Amino acid sequence: MATRISSESLSIFQQARNAIDKDIKDIIQSLNNKKLELFAEINTLEKEFAEQKQQKQKKINKLHALIAQTEELGENSLLHLQQKIIHDIQQEIEKLNLDYNKGPSYNLCVTWEIPKENIILNIRNNSMEITVQQYTNIVEQEINGSIAHDGSKRARYILVLDVKPYDSETHFTDLDRIVRAVEMEGLTWGKSKQIPIAYGISKLRISAVIYEELVSADLICDMIERDEDHIQSTEILSLQECNDSFPDM
Numbered sequence: 001m002a003t004r005i006s007s008e009s010l011s012i013f014q015q016a017r018n019a020i021d022k023d024i025k026d027i028i029q030s031l032n033n034k035k036l037e038l039f040a041e042i043n044t045l046e047k048e049f050a051e052q053k054q055q056k057q058k059k060i061n062k063l064h065a066l067i068a069q070t071e072e073l074g075e076n077s078l079l080h081l082q083q084k085i086i087h088d089i090q091q092e093i094e095k096l097n098l099d100y101n102k103g104p105s106y107n108l109c110v111t112w113e114i115p116k117e118n119i120i121l122n123i124r125n126n127s128m129e130i131t132v133q134q135y136t137n138i139v140e141q142e143i144n145g146s147i148a149h150d151g152s153k154r155a156r157y158i159l160v161l162d163v164k165p166y167d168s169e170t171h172f173t174d175l176d177r178i179v180r181a182v183e184m185e186g187l188t189w190g191k192s193k194q195i196p197i198a199y200g201i202s203k204l205r206i207s208a209v210i211y212e213e214l215v216s217a218d219l220i221c222d223m224i225e226r227d228e229d230h231i232q233s234t235e236i237l238s239l240q241e242c243n244d245s246f247p248d249m
Contacts, residue, residue: 155212156242162195163204163224164232175204178230182223186214209242 165175172194180189192206210217221234 157210157212157217157239158190158242159208159210159217159220159239160237161204161206161208161221161224162235162237163206164197164234165201165203166228166230166232168200170230172202172204175230176206178227179204179206179224182220184215184220184223186211187220205237 161179163175163179176192179192188209190207190209192204194202195205196202208220210220217236217239221236224234225231
């Protein structure tokens, strides 16, 4: 037998259905509103990110500009320094030309190497080209007289040096070779020997004859110590007037 639903029950059912439909619409509306809020937040974040990226790019561009300015300033400073060195050497050569009246005058010529900071300074006349150091030696010999002809009038000294290597990797023979590579007017190297120090490190003891008017012991030490990769220090062990032979060390 069929069950009849009263009008009151239908009314209640309809009200419940309407309430559910309203809740669903409210939920959908709320979700749509939340979606819009999320889109708006994403848009804001994207704008902020774009602005931050733009600001960072500006900072990067500024940094590149500063680096370029620094490099340009460095090149200009280097060029200024090079020009000053050349000017100073040219003045010294002109002074020497006035003193050196037994030969042709020389003029400074500059040969640039790559990289720019490496410079070869030469001087030349019409027939030959020599280094500045060679020219200086020529003038000094002409003004002061050669050792062979005037050695008896100059005081000679025996110089004994102790040269310490930078570390144990610098062999004694290499140390001896480095020291003897220092050559200058008035310097003649003599005997050398190995002196153990400690921990496998040995120093070089070497003698030399020097002419006091041409070279000094301090200058020789300074020239040796320029090789900072291999030389730790140089000590003047003794400096005494020279006889005809090198002393025992």
